[in-house]
Amino acid sequence: MQRTVNRVLLALVGLLLLAVGGAVLAVGLGVEPPSWWLHQGRHDVLLSTAERTRWRGEGWWWPVVIAALAVLVLLALWWLAAVLRRRRLREVLVDTGDGAGATLRGRALEHALAADAGGLEGVAHARAHLKGRRTAPQARLRLRMEPHVDPGTALRELADGPLAHAREAAALPALPAEVRLRTVSHKAERVT
Incomplete structure (x- = not known):
């Protein structure tokens, strides 16, 4: 969401600056401006002294x-x-049971979670990202599924397999996850 808002705002600001700059450049090069434009000729200033001090x-x-x-x-x-x-979680705090605790690199847990999810039947590609706090991480997974895979079955296998393994390995009480499923699009091939 934030990436989309960022791109839209940058595009709007860029278009506005391009339009105003192009119009000023065109008038400066001698193009006749419309009657409502800020200045009327190539030797006219954008803001006169009276307009600036009004x-x-x-x-x-x-x-x-x-x-x-x-x-x-x-x-x-x-x-x-x-x-x-930072959008990614750098480290996860692991409760070792002895009161000291340990830290686990967030990237390592992401790679392990993606590799484990990628090994599920029908998963063509898996990506995992961690966000949230280091004591309560949240997973965001993107899976590319083969067209024949049932999404409900795939989600159950993901929750019982890779997510449960990651939660147990990091000794987390919970690991909420947002999963986005997409199907793989295969190119049509001619059979002879």
Whole structure:
């Protein structure tokens, strides 16, 4: 979801900047602008002195400008933090029973879970990602299934096999999982 929102926002900002920049460049090169455009010729400025200083004497102007800029900065920082935030769990805390505990690399558990899920009957390819907290991880699996496999049966085998093995190996009380199933599309081949 966040990846889609990020791409849509970047596309909208890019299109807006491209349209405005292209229009200013076109007018600067001598293309006749429409009557509603910001400036009317290649020697006209975007904002005249009168337009830039028109609201300066009003008491509400500067607080509104500062508030709008502050909101823009906060939105930009939120967006940057969302993009830079780690989406994968780096390590899982394993309760060893002696009170000390141990840590398990998240990538190692992901690879083991994907390999175990990939070994199930009818699974052509498996990918696993861990998210959440290191004391309560959550798994996200993507499985490419052969067309003949029943999804319900595949989910039961996944829950009883690879997910149960990962939960027991990491000594986790629970390992919630989000599973996305897709079928493999085979290319048509001519039989002679």
